[in-house]
Each structure stands twice: as structure tokens, then as C-alpha cells.
Amino acid sequence: MSQNFPPPPQQQPGFPGFVPAPPPAPVRDNLAGGLVAAFVAAVVCAGVYGGILGATKHEIGYAAVGVGFVVGWASGKVGGRNPALPVLSAVLALGSVYAGQMFGEAIVASKVLHVDATDLLVNHLSVVNELWKTDADPLTFLFFGIAAAAAFTGSKKGAA
16 A cells, blocks of 8 residues: 655654754865955956946945955855955955956046056056045045955855
């Protein structure tokens, strides 16, 4: 005779009616992979963020928060729960936001000066940095901090 329901679970001796819990999932801990993923995400996000800044000619702080979160999330997704990844993600997010802002400044300046943005970044980086310093305000640095915090949090969320 066939059964229409599964057989009852096996019971542990001494604990009638209880099924043992499944073993916990293995903890991912891949520092190198997480660091590479965060670096790649930082480079891509810096380019996208710089392109947005260059196209709009305005600093968009919330985009910096997105950059931070994406960098952190990528590190956590690939690297797992390594305790160093949130901190390293925050540092990489700061660098990514800064590089994106420099790229955006170079794009805006290249339109005014009628030169190539890459030429400005490669041969006249100090001039672009001075332009960035004159445009920076306290809100710029506030979004730097928020981007770092978003990377820290994103790394933990990506690892979950």
C-alpha cells in the first residue's frame, strides 16, 4: 500500500518528538576575494559617479552613499564575514568617492577648457585637485563619512 504522506521524522533517543537541528551553514571567510570584489566595485563606481557629476555639473551626495553601499555589499557578498572587510570597504569607498569627484571635476573642466578629461587627470592632476578643493564644502565631507558608513554596513549586509 502506498503512502500519501512522508514518514514521521526519526527521533533522537532521550528526546521524544524532537528532530535535531540541521548543522549551521559554513561561514565564508575570503579576505582576498572580498578585497578584489570591493576594489573592482570601487573602480566601476568611481567611473559612474564621475560621469554623473560631469554630466550634471552638480555634486550628488546620495550617489556617494550608493557608491559606498555597492562597494561594501560587493566585499561582503564575495568575502563573507571576515571582520576586516567592513573597514577595508569603508576605506575603498572613500577612495572611490574621491576618485569619482576628481573624474567629475576633470570632465567639467575639460568642457570649459576644450581639452581631454584624461589629459587633465594624467598630466594636470594637481590642477584638478585644486579645482576640487575650491568646490568642496562641509557637505562634501559629510557625504564622505556617510559613504564610508554605508560601505561598512553594506559589507555586513552582503555577508548575511
